[in-house]
Amino acid sequence: MTMPPVVTGIGTMVGDGAGTEGHWTSVRDGRSWIRPLQRYDASRYRSRLAGQISGFDVAEHLPSRLIPQTDRVTQLALVAGDRALADAGLTDGDYDPFDMGVVTSNASAGWEFTHREFRKLWTQGPEKVSVYESFAWFYAANTGQLSIRNGLRAAGGVLVADQAGGLDAIGQARRNLRRGAGLMVAGGLDSALDPWGWLSHLAGGEVSTAEDASRAYLPFDVAAGGHVPGEGGAMLVLEHGDVRRPFAHRYGVVAGYASTFDPPPGSGRPSNLARAVRLALDDAGAAPADVDVVFADGAGVPERDRSEAASIAEVFGPRRVPVTVPKAGVGRLLAGGGPLDVVTALLSMRDGVIPPTPHSRTIPDEYALDMVLEPREAKVETALVLARGRGGFNSAVVIGR
Structure with a gap:
C-alpha cells in the first residue's frame, strides 16, 4: 500500500440512533443526549445519568433470527456496520470475500445478555438458559457477527483496551490493509447500562454524581x-488509497496511528500520552503545526484532565491548537468513543466546522488549552484524535484529507 487508507464509509449508533448526519447535527449544535436512566428504576444508585440511545427498535434493523442470538452491543455494532458498508457504496464483485476483513473493539462485552441468562439460571434453572449464552457475551461477538453477516473473510480481530481500544482497532485494520487486505471494517461500540453493567461503571469511582445533566460531564472544566x-460508537470502512474502484465517498485518510502505555501509578514517571502523539504525527509525516484540531479524550476527572492538558501543551505549545470534546454530549462510550470522534473529525473536515464541547464553560488557566466551547468555523486539513483507557492505555490517530 503506497498511500494511507481512505475512509470510504461511516456508520454511527449514538444519540437518537438516526445515523451519521443526525449525529453530526447534534454535535455541531452542542446538543446533549445525557439523561436519567430510563430502562429501570435507578433511584437507589448514587449516579443516575447516562448517554442512552433513544428510539432504537432492533426489529426494524435486523432479521428476527439474529435478535435472540445477540446482545444489545452486538445489535448496535451490526447496524453501524450495515450503515458504514452501505455508505461505502459497495457492489457485488468489488472485492473477493477473502479480501475483506473486520476488526472491532469492545470493552465490556455482552453484559446485558449474559446477566439476563444468569438471572434465568438462578431463578428458573439451567434448562432455561439460552444456548446462545455460549458466545453472545464474548468480546469477539461483534467481529464474528459482522464477519458472518457481511461475508468479511480476510484477517480480522478484536481488541480490548477500555476507551483506547476503538482507535487501536482502526490501527490494526490499517496494518491488515498493508498486509494485503483490500477492505477493512473497523471501529468499536459498547453498551453496559443494565443494572449489573451500571454497577461496574460505578465501581470505578469516576462516574459523576451530579443530578443536573448539563453539569454532569464537564471535560477540562473547573467544576469537572x-x-x-x-452507549454506542461507530464503524468505518477503510480501503486502499490506491484507487481500486469508484469510491462513493472519500471522507479522509488514516494518516497516522500510535499507542503507548503509562507507567504504574505512584511511580513518579509522567504519562506517555505525549509520546503517543509524537509517534502518531511521525507516522503521518506531520508536524505539530500541521494539526488543525485535537479531539481530546476528556476524562472529566481533574487529575486526568490536567495530565492530558499537559501532554497537549507539551507537544503543541500553550493554546496553540483548538481542542474539543464533542462526545461530552453522549457520554464516555468506552471502545466506541475513539471511532465516534474519528467520524466527527472527518465531518468537521468536510464541512469546515469544529464542533464544541457541550456544557464545559470555565477552563483553568493552568491547562493552557484553546478549548472550543461554541461551534467554530475553520479549515480542517489534519485532525488528531486521542483516547485513553483505564489502566494506562494511550492511543492517537491522525486523520488527513
Whole structure:
C-alpha cells in the first residue's frame, strides 16, 4: 500500500440512533443526549445519568433470527456496520470475500445478555438458559457477527483496551490493509447500562454524581467531577488509497496511528500520552503545526484532565491548537468513543466546522488549552484524535484529507 487508507464509509449508533448526519447535527449544535436512566428504576444508585440511545427498535434493523442470538452491543455494532458498508457504496464483485476483513473493539462485552441468562439460571434453572449464552457475551461477538453477516473473510480481530481500544482497532485494520487486505471494517461500540453493567461503571469511582445533566460531564472544566457513561460508537470502512474502484465517498485518510502505555501509578514517571502523539504525527509525516484540531479524550476527572492538558501543551505549545470534546454530549462510550470522534473529525473536515464541547464553560488557566466551547468555523486539513483507557492505555490517530 503506497498511500494511507481512505475512509470510504461511516456508520454511527449514538444519540437518537438516526445515523451519521443526525449525529453530526447534534454535535455541531452542542446538543446533549445525557439523561436519567430510563430502562429501570435507578433511584437507589448514587449516579443516575447516562448517554442512552433513544428510539432504537432492533426489529426494524435486523432479521428476527439474529435478535435472540445477540446482545444489545452486538445489535448496535451490526447496524453501524450495515450503515458504514452501505455508505461505502459497495457492489457485488468489488472485492473477493477473502479480501475483506473486520476488526472491532469492545470493552465490556455482552453484559446485558449474559446477566439476563444468569438471572434465568438462578431463578428458573439451567434448562432455561439460552444456548446462545455460549458466545453472545464474548468480546469477539461483534467481529464474528459482522464477519458472518457481511461475508468479511480476510484477517480480522478484536481488541480490548477500555476507551483506547476503538482507535487501536482502526490501527490494526490499517496494518491488515498493508498486509494485503483490500477492505477493512473497523471501529468499536459498547453498551453496559443494565443494572449489573451500571454497577461496574460505578465501581470505578469516576462516574459523576451530579443530578443536573448539563453539569454532569464537564471535560477540562473547573467544576469537572467525573464522567457520564454512555452507549454506542461507530464503524468505518477503510480501503486502499490506491484507487481500486469508484469510491462513493472519500471522507479522509488514516494518516497516522500510535499507542503507548503509562507507567504504574505512584511511580513518579509522567504519562506517555505525549509520546503517543509524537509517534502518531511521525507516522503521518506531520508536524505539530500541521494539526488543525485535537479531539481530546476528556476524562472529566481533574487529575486526568490536567495530565492530558499537559501532554497537549507539551507537544503543541500553550493554546496553540483548538481542542474539543464533542462526545461530552453522549457520554464516555468506552471502545466506541475513539471511532465516534474519528467520524466527527472527518465531518468537521468536510464541512469546515469544529464542533464544541457541550456544557464545559470555565477552563483553568493552568491547562493552557484553546478549548472550543461554541461551534467554530475553520479549515480542517489534519485532525488528531486521542483516547485513553483505564489502566494506562494511550492511543492517537491522525486523520488527513
